[in-house]
Amino acid sequence: MLGAGERTSAAQGAGKEKQSQSDDYAKRRKLYEQISLRTGLEWPYIAAIDQYERTLSQAHPKTRPLRKSAVTGVYIAESAWVGELNPSPEDTNPVSIRFFHGIGQDGSGDRRADRDKDEDLLYSVTAQALKKGSALDDFGIGLWEYYHNTRAVQRVLQFAKLYKHYNRLDLSSHAFPLPLGSNYSFRSTWGYSRGWGGKRIHEGTDIFARHGVPVRSTCYGIIEIKGWNVYGGWRIGIRDLNNLYHYYAHLSGFDKQLKTGDIVRPGQTLGWVGSSGYGRPGTQGKFPPHLHYGIYRDRGLVEWAFDPYPLLRRWEREEYQAHKAKARGSASR
Known part of the structure; x- marks a missing residue:
């Protein structure tokens, strides 16, 4: 167990980290509002x-390096910024950059298109997205013409929906997928072989619990998929702001009010633990009731699963700590 001094030090460290994150969100919000004033886009x-x-950039850190002090997450390759035929790779003149069909623009008003400046980077990408207009359909076309990827269009519109709904940037909190007061057990089952549906590996963590225990959203996100899958049975898939796809399978049923495209929050009930799957719609009972929970990272053109077990342990621990802190606060009043 931690001593009093260690607990105080840990609390101070967590406080500093939270303050740093809050400062980062404030800088980003200020940047977005500046670009909004210049472009008219919300x-x-x-x-x-x-x-x-x-x-x-997080998924491809080697090919999309960001400055340590960067406020924006935008990366634009040097050749795309100045133009492929531009003889001056460090060109910051908006006129000559435009002549060589580069996309770099002046977003700060200093008459320079500086690839090392947050305002110029984000303004330049936003300008590309607005090439066809600011109406939602036109904006989507502009995004597609810049990224040449329908998934990119979908992600940007999903993220915008979340930001617009909550009117804030800090949507990073998480919850454990089952109520902490329920009786459950889990361990790392990543990579285990599967016994049904051909040769394949287990891409997730199984959390065993009684039939009917509530299954909760682990994040803020958008429901992408809801329905039957021959392997996962009644399952639901949610996309979060980190471009992670959260997959909940083998449910006994869903919250009937939820539908594809809905916004969910951490701790919100999605459905209930069951044993559905491994057959046609309605198949139940081929294995003990449990929640299969998986996470997939979108890398732009493909999605890859990764082991969710460490995150589940972390979210479980953080939720326990939050409950204890709340209980201590109530007891001291």
Whole structure:
């Protein structure tokens, strides 16, 4: 167990980290509002472009390096910024960059298109997205023409929907997928072989619990899929702001009010633990009741599963700590 001094030090460290994150969100919000004033595009859409760019940079850190002090997550290759035939790779003149068909623009008003400046980077990508207009359909076309990827269009619009609904950037909190007061058990089952449906591996973590225990959203996100899958039975898939796809399978049923495209929050009930799957719609009982929980990262053109077990342990621990802190606060009043 931690001593009093260690607990105080840990609390101070967590406090500093939270303050740093809060400062980062404030800087980003200010940048989005500045770009919004220059382009006329609402800040949630600008934030969504930036967040999608950030997820790509996080997924490809070697090919999309960002400055340590960068506020934006936007990365634009040097050749795309100045133009492929531009003889000056460090060109910052908007006129000559435009002549060589580069996309770099002046977003700060200093008459320079500086690839190392947050305002110029984000303004330049936003301008590309607005080439066809600011109406939602036109904006979507502009996004597609820039990214040449329908998934990119979907992600930006999903992110914008979340930012617009909550009117804030800090949507990073999580919850454990089952109520902490329920009786459940789980361990790392990543990579285990599967016994039904051909040769394949287990891409997730199984959380065993009684039939009917509530299954909760682990994140803020958008429901992408809801319905039957021959392997997962009654399942639901949610996309979060980190471009992670959260997959909940083998449910006994869903919250009937939920539908595809709905926004969900951490801890919100999605359905209930069951044993559905491994057959045609309605198949039940081929295995003990449990929740199969998986996470997939969108890398731009493909999605890859990764082991969710460490995150589940982390979210379980953080939720326990939050409950204890709340109980201590109530007891001291």
